[in-house]
Every structure is written in C-alpha cells, then in structure tokens.
Amino acid sequence: MTTLRTPGPTIGVVGGGQLGRMLAEAAAPLGVEVVVLDPTPDCPAAPVARDQIVAGFDDEAxxxxxxxxxxxxxxxxxxxxxxxxDRVSEATExxxxxxxxxxxxxxxxxxxxxxxxxxGIPVPPFRAVEDAADIRAAIDDYGAPVMLKARTGGYDGRGNVPVxxxxxxxxxxESVAGPAMVESFVDFEREVSVIAVKGDDEIATFPIGENVHEEEILRETVVPARSSETVTERAHAVARDVLEVMNGRGVYGIELFETTAGEVLLNEIAPRPHNSGHWTIEGAQTSQFEQHVRAVLGWPLGSTAxxxxxxxxxxxxDVDDERPAQLRGLDEILETPGANLHWYGKRQVRPLRKMGHVTLSAxxxxxxxxxxxxxxxxxVAAVTFRA
Structure with missing residues (x-):
C-alpha cells in the first residue's frame, strides 16, 4: 500500500457546483487540496477550493x-x-x-x-426510439403510460416525459428533441438509492435511502428506507453488481425502484456523489464526499455505518423568476438540535433550483x-427566497 501522508495530494475536479464545494469541504480535514474547473467565474466551489480554473467542461487546454x-x-x-x-490523462499521465x-x-x-x-442487472423493459411509431409500439407491448427519456443531457428529471x-x-x-429511448412505467412502492463506493481493492455501500420526488426533482431522502429486510439486502446486492460494471474508483449514486411486487429494478446511475447521499454528511460515520476523496486517491475507505x-x-x-438569492426564515433550523443547514453559495435563485439542503438526525x-x-x-416550510 502507498504510504499516506498529510499534507497530501491535490485532486482536480471537473465541475465546481455544490458537489465540488462539498468535496473540497471533505478533503480539507484530510490535508488534501482541491482545484476545480468550471466555466462560471466564482462558482459555488470556489470559496472552499484551493483555486478555480475558469474553463468549459470540454476545454482541453x-x-x-x-x-x-x-x-x-x-x-x-x-x-x-x-x-x-481520456486524451489529457494519456498525455499527462x-x-x-x-x-x-x-x-x-x-x-x-x-x-x-x-x-x-x-x-444481468435487473432493469425495466426498454427500447430505442427512432420515431413516434416506436413509442406507440412500446405502449402496445408495455401498456400505458410509458416513460420517454432523452438518451443524453437529461438531469434532475429534464428530458424525462411520461406518455x-x-x-x-x-x-x-418533439419535446425531447434528440435521440430517445422508452421504458415501461414501473409500478413502484418507493424509489430508493444506494450510495456505493469502489476503492482500490474494496467496495462499500451506505444504508439504503428512500427518495421522495416531485416533478422529477428529488425533494427528500429518508434513511434508513422504510423497506423490508429482503428488499434492502437485494438493493445492496444490485448495487454491488453495478460496481462490477463500472470502471474506476469513486462514489456512485445508484437509483432503484422497489416495485409493489417487492422486486428491485435499476433506474439510473450517477458516477459521482449524489443528491440522495447528502444525508451522509451528518448521518453516517464517513460522508459520501470523504469517501470519494479517499477512493479516487486509492486510500482506504471509511466506515459507512x-x-x-x-x-x-x-x-x-420557491420563486417565479430569477433573482439574487437570499434565504429567509432560518431561525428554527438553526435552533433545532440535530438540524444542519448546507448552503451551496449560488448567487442567483431560480424556480426549483437546488440552493442548499437541510439534514435532521434523530x-x-x-x-x-x-x-x-x-x-x-x-x-423547511418556514424558509423562503421570497421577499
């Protein structure tokens, strides 16, 4: 094993949003520095990272x-x-x-x-879509409704259209406006997720979380999920199987459906820390962000207990337009034992934009x-961005 030292290495992060911000916060106590690259000057991660390079996500220079x-x-x-x-990694080693x-x-x-x-990962029935006739054929085979998804570029529910x-x-x-696929609509009991970590020679999974979505946007995560022991064990097994398919170290957010029949089906994967894992900062022995830092460096993983x-x-x-961000009504959060506020440092608020999160531990x-x-x-109901 490589001898670990602190002060330690530097991690370069492509992206400087709230996830980059929380990665830098988690890296600092380990003596690890973070430099981020993001096209937005003074991005959310900039105040806590060592430095920011202002450049696009595809800017090779x-x-x-x-x-x-x-x-x-x-x-x-x-x-x-x-x-x-890939090219930069090969050229710079x-x-x-x-x-x-x-x-x-x-x-x-x-x-x-x-x-x-x-x-062999369990997934809902799906097919490629070339034209509207393929959607109609899917409805014949799967029943209505079906879920039409943009194959690329979708994020936070954007690009997902129930038909x-x-x-x-x-x-x-037409609303998807690009290459698409269609899936059968899953009759689910709940949406759950497993935050899984692939280290140098070990893997780890956090307790299963139960996710509440509205308008395709994650609103809440409850941990542990209110699932049976059998479903919980199956979700962890699926997550471990997913890690076998993924290539490279790091944290993976694995979104799953628990069906009304008690099955576990994979929804989507994020190869990075995930919104549904933010609870780990206060709720787990080691946060998903610290685990990502440890994993990408090849360091031993922490406890996921x-x-x-x-x-x-x-x-x-909660606004109807874009305006300077100013959150009001924080008194009760700050006065409540077990409650923690996380502010993402975004200067402008827009309708349904993720501006921060609150955790409440029992x-x-x-x-x-x-x-x-x-x-x-x-x-959370007591806070607002409205004047």
Missing amino acids: GIRELAARADVLTFEIELADQDVM TPVHPKPSTLETIHDKLVQKRELADA ESKAEADEAL LRSPTVMTNLLG GDADASREDLLERARDL
Missing part, C-alpha cells in the same frame, strides 16, 4: 492545466467530456477516476441500460422516520 496541478482527476458533473479527459470509459457508458442512457442488462397514450407520442418525442436515522430535505427555489436509533420526516418538512 483548461483540463490540461487542471491535470498539471493535480495528482488525480475526477468530476462532479456528467457534462465532463470523456474523450478530452494523470489518472482519472472514475474512468472516462464509465462516463461514456453513463452519458447515453440507452447504452447504459444495454450494458447493465447484458451484465399517457398513443395520441401523445408525436408531441412527447449509520450514526442515526436521518432525513435530508432539499432547499429549492439522535435515537429507534426514532420514528415518519415523525422525523414531518419535523424536517416543517423546518
């Missing part, structure tokens, strides 16, 4: 500069260009984790689903997750 200043490269956004990162080949798989949802299905009937097929395909039941609630823009292993969720909702 900028990524070469990042590689020259780092011992390893990683990314916090799937918009990172896998071909550019700076490793990239997860590997650019994993990004290539993730970028195209159809490619992703095909590779996972070929590996309720054959009559909606043409309009739905649960500290106590925890709820994470996103702070979303402190009691037997605490009711229903009560904890209700208390967290009350705390």
Whole structure:
C-alpha cells in the first residue's frame, strides 16, 4: 500500500457546483487540496477550493492545466467530456477516476441500460426510439403510460416525459428533441438509492435511502428506507453488481425502484456523489464526499455505518423568476438540535433550483422516520427566497 501522508495530494475536479464545494469541504480535514474547473467565474466551489480554473467542461487546454496541478482527476458533473479527459490523462499521465470509459457508458442512457442488462442487472423493459411509431409500439407491448427519456443531457428529471397514450407520442418525442429511448412505467412502492463506493481493492455501500420526488426533482431522502429486510439486502446486492460494471474508483449514486411486487429494478446511475447521499454528511460515520476523496486517491475507505436515522430535505427555489438569492426564515433550523443547514453559495435563485439542503438526525436509533420526516418538512416550510 502507498504510504499516506498529510499534507497530501491535490485532486482536480471537473465541475465546481455544490458537489465540488462539498468535496473540497471533505478533503480539507484530510490535508488534501482541491482545484476545480468550471466555466462560471466564482462558482459555488470556489470559496472552499484551493483555486478555480475558469474553463468549459470540454476545454482541453483548461483540463490540461487542471491535470498539471493535480495528482488525480475526477468530476462532479456528467457534462465532463470523456474523450478530452481520456486524451489529457494519456498525455499527462494523470489518472482519472472514475474512468472516462464509465462516463461514456453513463452519458447515453440507452447504452447504459444495454450494458447493465447484458451484465444481468435487473432493469425495466426498454427500447430505442427512432420515431413516434416506436413509442406507440412500446405502449402496445408495455401498456400505458410509458416513460420517454432523452438518451443524453437529461438531469434532475429534464428530458424525462411520461406518455399517457398513443395520441401523445408525436408531441412527447418533439419535446425531447434528440435521440430517445422508452421504458415501461414501473409500478413502484418507493424509489430508493444506494450510495456505493469502489476503492482500490474494496467496495462499500451506505444504508439504503428512500427518495421522495416531485416533478422529477428529488425533494427528500429518508434513511434508513422504510423497506423490508429482503428488499434492502437485494438493493445492496444490485448495487454491488453495478460496481462490477463500472470502471474506476469513486462514489456512485445508484437509483432503484422497489416495485409493489417487492422486486428491485435499476433506474439510473450517477458516477459521482449524489443528491440522495447528502444525508451522509451528518448521518453516517464517513460522508459520501470523504469517501470519494479517499477512493479516487486509492486510500482506504471509511466506515459507512449509520450514526442515526436521518432525513435530508432539499432547499429549492420557491420563486417565479430569477433573482439574487437570499434565504429567509432560518431561525428554527438553526435552533433545532440535530438540524444542519448546507448552503451551496449560488448567487442567483431560480424556480426549483437546488440552493442548499437541510439534514435532521434523530439522535435515537429507534426514532420514528415518519415523525422525523414531518419535523424536517416543517423546518423547511418556514424558509423562503421570497421577499
């Protein structure tokens, strides 16, 4: 094993949003420095990172500069260009984790689903879409509704369109505006996720989280999920199988459906820390961000054990237009034992934009997750971006 030292190495991160910010926060206590690359000057990660390179996610010169200043490269956004990162890594001998080949798989949802299905990972029935007739055929085979998905570029639910009937097929395909795929609509009991970590010669999974979505945007994560022991064990097994398909070290957010029949089906994968894992900062022995730092460096992973039941609630823009961000009504959050505020440093608020999150930890292993969720909702309901 490589001898570890502190002060230690530097990680170059493509992307400087809230995930880059929280990566830098987690790296600092380990003596690890972070340099981020992002096209937005003074991006959210800039105040806590060592430095920012202002450049696009596909800017080869900028990524070469990042590689020259780092011992390893990683990314916090799937918009990172896998071909550019591959070329830079080869030219500079700076490793990239997860590997650019994993990004290539993730970028195209159809490619992703095909590779996972070929590996025996349980996924909903799916098919490629060339025209509206393919959607109508899917409705014949799968029943209505079906879920139409943009193969590339979708994020936070964008590019996902439920199609309720054959009559909606043409309009739905036009709204996606690009290569698409279609999946059967899953009759699920709940949406869950497993944050999984692939280290140098070890893997680890965090306790399963239960996710509440509205308008295709994650609103809340409850940990542990209110799932049976059988479903929980199956979810962890699927997550471990997914890691076998993924190439390179790091944290992977693995979104799953728990069906009404008690099956576990894979929804999507994010090859980076994930919104549904933010609860780990207070709720687990080691956060997903610290685990990502450890993993990409090839360091030993930390414990994924649960500290106590925890709820994470996103702070979303509750405005009707874009305006300077100023959050009001924080008193109750700051006064509540077990509650923690995380602000992402974004200067402008827009409707439903993720601006921060709040975690509420029970402190009691037997605490009711229903009560904890209700208390967290009350705390967040008191805050607003409106004047």
